[in-house]
Amino acid sequence: MKAHHFTSLIIVAVAMYTPAQSTNQPSSNYRYQLPLQLALDASLEAIRVCTANGYQVTATVVDMDGIAQVELRGDNATVHTQESSYEKAYGVVTLGPMFHFDTSGKFFELTKTNPYAPRLATVSHVMALPGAVAFMKDGKIVAALGVGGAPGGDKDEVCAQAGVRKVADQLSR
Structure with missing residues (x-):
């Protein structure tokens, strides 16, 4: 058998045994990448607000894929603040x-x-404590800003809200 004929047979065999895409799968083609400058501005604002209140925090922006886009550790923030800021945002x-x-x-x-919700809090990289706020575009969550390090998640969340609020009007562009 000639090499090119054998290659053609392999291609046909692979095509025959490749599963077809299910038409029952949800259509989730919506993609949005938060611009880096907005992620930076929101994170800096969250840290600024917390610092003004005497809290040393880390701010992390997590994108739609669950990947940290920006992580900023404020002055004197302890090491655990990175994990809590990420996991709060990842959960959102x-x-x-x-x-x-x-x-x-x-x-x-x-x-x-x-x-059933308490079980969700045990999923890897999820922390069910206050401190993260979603960035919304067209009514959809497109990223989240998590803050960790204040003495209470409610205080972290105030800082995260300030960060998201600072750039919210620029998301509609």
Whole structure:
């Protein structure tokens, strides 16, 4: 058998055994990449607000894929603040669209009222404590800003809200 004929047979065989795309899968073609400057501006604002209140924090922006886009550790923030800021934001980005919450504070409240929600808080890289706020575009969560390090997640969340609010009007462009 000639090499090119053998190659053609392999291609046909692979095509025959490649599973077809299911038409039942949800159509999730919506993609948005938060511009770097907006992620930076929001993170810096969150740190500024927390610092003004005497809190040493880390601010992390997590994109739609659950990847940290920006992580800024403020002056004197301890090492654990990186993990908490990321995990709060990751929870909002990955679980928020399914369970209809746009802050980790709302996720925290959900764990108290929904008998199944506490189990979600045990998923890897998810922290169900206040401190993260979603960036919204066209009614969809497109990223989240998590803050960790203040003495209480409620204080972290105030800083995250300030950061997101600083750039929110630029998301509609």
